[in-house]
Amino acid sequence: MKTLTRTASYPYQPDIVFRCLDNLGVTGMHMTQSSMMMMGSKLDLQFLTENRTGLGTKYRWTGKMMGMKMNFTVEVTKWINGEEKVWETIGHSELIIYSWYRMHLQLTKMPNGTKAQLSISYRPPEGIFYKIISFLLADWYCRWCLRNMLEDGKKILLKNYFNK
Numbered sequence: 001m002k003t004l005t006r007t008a009s010y011p012y013q014p015d016i017v018f019r020c021l022d023n024l025g026v027t028g029m030h031m032t033q034s035s036m037m038m039m040g041s042k043l044d045l046q047f048l049t050e051n052r053t054g055l056g057t058k059y060r061w062t063g064k065m066m067g068m069k070m071n072f073t074v075e076v077t078k079w080i081n082g083e084e085k086v087w088e089t090i091g092h093s094e095l096i097i098y099s100w101y102r103m104h105l106q107l108t109k110m111p112n113g114t115k116a117q118l119s120i121s122y123r124p125p126e127g128i129f130y131k132i133i134s135f136l137l138a139d140w141y142c143r144w145c146l147r148n149m150l151e152d153g154k155k156i157l158l159k160n161y162f163n164k
Contacts, residue, residue, distance in 0.1 A: 004139060005119040006146035012157060014107045015082040016115045020153050020160075021105055022085055023055050027149045028061075043070060055079040058090075069094050083107055096130065097138040098122040116153070118146050 010017045011032045020026055028045060043063035051057050057076040064070060072093035089095070089103035101122040110125035120142050125135040 001123050004142045007117045008150040009115050011113040014109050014114045018082045028158050073087040097134045099125040
């Protein structure tokens with residue numbers, strides 16, 4: 001298993017930052033929009049539980065990337081409001097560069113706001129073709145995801161708190 005981490009600082013209280021980064025519309029935004037890193041593809045999101053945040057929340061991502069099927073379910077396995085969130089793939093996953101992944105968000109109150117530490121841990125997929133793709137692209141893609149998730153959070157917070 002490999003883990004990559006990125007941090008960002010926000011000039012807001014932890015509860016405000018957590019509420020933003022706990023919103024899948026923010027942290028999943030980069031996967032629902034066509035982009036070069038998504039090879040022109042985008043994924044569809046379906047919630048499998050009534051609750052959209054909190055412990056036990058489940059959702060499914062589906063679509064295609066590079067012509068290959070993507071279909072995986074994610075569950076929130078740890079959730080401490082305003083402080084920490086862990087979510088990971090469960091069950092059979094059809095992914096390209098991972099066989100499984102876990103995201104971990106940890107917030108720390110700072111004198112002038114909040115530090116967010118976001119990490120992704122993953123296992124490479126089975127099969128030589130997928131292992132090669134993972135070796136070439138997984139870390140690059142992870143860094144892109146982490147950066148986008150944290151920067152999208154900053155954009156949303158700036159928009160919501162300074163344009164009112």
